[in-house]
Amino acid sequence: xxxxxxxxxxxxxxxxxxxxxxxxxxxxxxxxxxxxxxxxxxxxxxxxxxxxxxxxxxxxxxxxxxxxxxxxxxxxxxxxxxxxxxxxxxxxxxxxxxxxxxxxxxxxxxxxxxxxxx
Amino acid sequence: xxxxxxxxxxxxxxxxxxxxxxxxxxxxxxxxxxxxxxxxxxxxxxxxxxxxxxxxxxxxxxxxxxxxxxxxxxxxxxxxxxxxxxxxxxxxxxxxxxxxxxxxxxxxxx
Numbered sequence: 001x002x003x004x005x006x007x008x009x010x011x012x013x014x015x016x017x018x019x020x021x022x023x024x025x026x027x028x029x030x031x032x033x034x035x036x037x038x039x040x041x042x043x044x045x046x047x048x049x050x051x052x053x054x055x056x057x058x059x060x061x062x063x064x065x066x067x068x069x070x071x072x073x074x075x076x077x078x079x080x081x082x083x084x085x086x087x088x089x090x091x092x093x094x095x096x097x098x099x100x101x102x103x104x105x106x107x108x109x110x111x112x113x114x115x116x117x118x
Numbered sequence: 119x120x121x122x123x124x125x126x127x128x129x130x131x132x133x134x135x136x137x138x139x140x141x142x143x144x145x146x147x148x149x150x151x152x153x154x155x156x157x158x159x160x161x162x163x164x165x166x167x168x169x170x171x172x173x174x175x176x177x178x179x180x181x182x183x184x185x186x187x188x189x190x191x192x193x194x195x196x197x198x199x200x201x202x203x204x205x206x207x208x209x210x211x212x213x214x215x216x217x218x219x220x221x222x223x224x225x226x227x228x
Contacts, residue, residue: 035217044120045155045163045206045219059215095162104153104208104217106174108162 002026004096004109011115016086022079022096022109030054030074033099036081037108038092046092049081050099064090086116121146122207124220131228135195138223140207141188146218148188150210154181157204157222166205167192194225202227 008020020036036048049070050059058070069082079096093113097105123141130136142148152170155163165174167183170190182193190209194201207220 037217044222045208047216047218050216061214061216099217102150102210103168104210104219106153106165106168108164110162 002098002107004098004107006094006096006109006112009094009112009114011117012086013118014087014116016116017082017084018086018114020081020083020094020096020112020114024077024079024096024098027098029072029077033101034072034079035097035099035105036070036079037095037097037105038090038114039095039111040089040092043092048094051079052101083114086114088116090114091116120221121211121214121218122209122220124205124207124223126221127224127226129226129228130194130197132197132199134197135193136197136225137194138192138205138207138225140190140192140220142190142209142218143188145213146188146209146211147185147190149212152183152185152190153208154183154190154192155206155208157206159203163206197227199227201225 093111096109099105154167170185
């Protein structure tokens with residue numbers, strides 16, 4: 001069955017960096033767009049970034065543009081999110097989700113928690 | 119502040135039918151399809167409805183979706199206690215080049 005497993009979350013100080021990973025299985029990873037969505041504690045869902053199946057097209061939310069970088073390795077069935085210059089407001093559960101072009105995500109991983117605090 | 123507007127709460131008694139609305143604009147709901155997600159406490163969102171009114175396999179037919187213009191709605195019939203959860207709508211936004219979400223509706227089964 002389709003499975004997405006995130007890792008890499010943790011506690012980091014403001015201004016620090018973290019790299020999230022998402023391991024995909026149960027489907028042809030290279031056929032799908034992928035995305036990162038986050039949810040701050042007690043808040044709603046916020047889109048972070050989207051990447052096309054080949055990696056040639058990438059979109060970022062304004063709130064993370066210039067600080068976060070999404071990437072993928074289709075040979076390893078893996079999605080990544082490099083997060084730099086982290087701020088307290090980046091504290092959230094980060095979900096990896098399978099997507100399609102111009103469509104909100106479908107299947108979601110279980111999430112990994114990022115806490116930015118001194 | 120979320121781009122799509124949902125009521126913050128909804129409620130019903132077991133067996134009742136409840137609807138949750140989702141209002142957007144011409145750049146999102148008005149021009150693209152809508153998904154609905156169910157998020158049980160402490161878990162990841164689960165796709166409930168896609169392409170406005172399609173149910174993934176395994177989702178009971180008690181759940182249905184519809185869209186008209188720049189608004190969409192989720193209907194849950196035969197309400198059950200296990201339906202108590204947060205529900206989110208989402209649509210691609212052509213101006214933002216990304217998906218936008220509603221603020222979520224907390225459904226309480228009385």
